Amino acid sequence: MNFEITPLTLAGACQDKSDALIVLVSEGFLAGKDALSLLIAHALEAKDLELKAGKILAAYRVPGIHSPKIWLVGCAQGTPVQVKTALSAVMPAIKSAQSKKLTVVFASAPQTPAVQAAILTVAEASYVYTTTQSKPVGRSLSLLKLGVPSLSPVVQKTFDIATAMAMGIEVAKEWANRPANHATPTLLGEAAKALSKAAKFSCEVLGPKEVDKLGMGSFMSVAKGSREPLRFIVMKYQGTAKTQAPVVLVGKGITFDTGGISIKPAAEMDEMKFDMSGAASVLGVFKSLSLLKPAINVVGLIPACENMPDGLAVKPGDVVTSMSGQTIEILNTDAEGRLVLCDALTYAERFKPKAGIDIATLTGACVVALGAVRSGLFATDDGLAHALEQAGEQAMDLCWRMPLDEDYADALKSNFADVANVGGRAGGAVTAAKFLQRFAKAFAWAHLDIAGTAWKGGAAKGATGRPVGLLMHYLLSHESAHQNKVSPSSRKVKSDAD
Structure with a gap:
């Protein structure tokens, strides 16, 4: 449109x-x-x-x-x-x-x-x-x-941002809505490449050999049970000087989640095609960035694979070594999202980001806690948390800050590894965030659990495109802060969708 x-x-x-x-x-x-x-x-x-x-x-x-x-x-x-x-x-x-x-x-x-x-x-x-x-x-x-009765520069700018957001949200919806056989890790990588070529930002897609060389043992363990090869997608948008630290977005890209050996019930398992909604939102953000061309730097990381119960699949009780060197006891193979994200968060350190944000349909516990109205927000930095909450209000894409008390980490203790990947039912959304926090200590970090907000079920079944709006308002706030120091340049937004 x-x-x-x-x-x-x-x-x-x-x-x-x-x-x-x-x-x-x-x-x-x-x-x-x-x-x-x-x-x-x-x-x-x-x-x-x-x-x-x-x-x-x-x-x-x-x-x-x-x-x-x-x-x-x-x-x-x-x-x-x-x-x-x-x-x-x-x-x-x-x-x-x-x-x-x-x-x-x-x-x-x-x-x-x-x-x-x-x-x-x-x-x-x-x-x-x-x-x-x-x-x-x-x-x-x-x-x-x-x-509108009169068209001021402020209203024009608001319109430009809104249309770019709408097109980014549509990209996110499109890829989250596609059936898993039409949105494999390979196809997701090709989509990122095509988007980068059209929008002139850089994109690199790594395969199993490159990921193995990086030492991403946790990510690789999830992909073992699938015949679809994993992909690790690295997108870089540079809108200002390289000396400016980027914001790194990490999107969970489980293109289909059976639960692995800890297999899910059959009812509504088709909706597990939406388990890559975090990845889809990162693609959507990069679409919006390509239209607005803000003076900021952003890196997008998407660890993409399927979670399948093949004979080679990782088993409950297996211990794997993450890219960080930390060992993980996999007590539940259906807690796979954190296993792919943790290696991507370690990889994010090389960019020395001003902030790292992961976006994931991570836990059913977050759905129980917040329903479909607000995404769960966890953050190690109060300024980052406040900025994301404010961005959510501006975008009408709401989130709610959840706790990260250290006491919750006790549930993740293991006798056989540095950490277990699950900690029981109680406080499940928090313990999942505590797991990820171990791998994001080198930068200000936030985690958005979008399990309740990324899609709708029932007669209205389909992706929502959230939290593209929230993320775009957050990213643009960095440009505003930068422009308070530097004279702003004029910019025009193309307003026609692909």
Whole structure:
């Protein structure tokens, strides 16, 4: 889908020739003399339109208004959350109408963050997965035009960021949604290579021989049971001087998780294709970075493999040696995500990062604790934790900080290795984070457990693209801090999706 933003008053919107027109009406609306203003004013006076967020009034072929299909939608005070609620309520009708071109206009000057909410909500609602369908029902919406009463540089910048985020989220959804036989580690590596070639950042894909040479015994142990060879993907985005330390993102890339020898129950095991959602989010972030071209440095690491119960698969009780030299007793082969991440975190040390963040669908315990609303956040640095929490609020991609008390590490003690890979059911999300913490002592570290937020089940089954929005706001905050010291350069964002 393509995106446009334009100065558009209600009088101007009357002349708009899109297939469908959505007018977001908030409190404090002042009517003019144009046909749209009069329509809204009469509807409010007759109480046919309420300003409560999500209340809708539909109209068809109103004299003086060129768009044939019109939806007036209440959005209360016009906060980002209320704009999201309003557009989420009306978008099913837009999809049913199979409109190709949609204009969304704010009846009053919007809060700047509401512009982002509008872009992301429409993009979310219009996404359709088609890759493996023989007769795909393609996305009908091809253009979203966003109209605001006046277009300031701040609003333009917000729009540019939002459209880049929307395209990154779509990449993340696409790869997380693909069935495991269409998203193998090899295919994931090829996707990263293709993205890097188009976006002109560097990408290296390492295979089993290179990973073995690095001494990643923990990562390799997980891949042993699969005929699909592992891949270790290293992406580097350089937007500023090499002397500036990068942020390193590490995405869990288990392209399918059977649980290995500690095999999972059959029910809903198909959803384990989503176990590489952390990796997909890193791909999505790099898509967004390639569009925005911010003045920051970012490294993306994706350890990708399958977890399968072959005769060569690692067994409960086996002891392996990680890249760090620490030995690990594998008590449960279904706790494999931490085994691939720990070696990637050790590898991250070579970049001397200002911060390292891993993103993983890691524990069912985090789903129990936080459900599908907030991702679990663990961090060794208070400043990093606060920045990620703030970024989540700005992106409406929420997280919640969880504890890292040292007492939790006692559950990981082993009689046969330096550490066990599980510590029992109690506090499972925390003990998983404590395991990873052992391998991330060389830099400020955070862990995002997205097991509850990366995808939806049931009738709405599919990837959410989270936490691309959170990560992008966090990364862009580094650019803002840098630009306080250096004169900013102008930048234009391409706003058409691939």
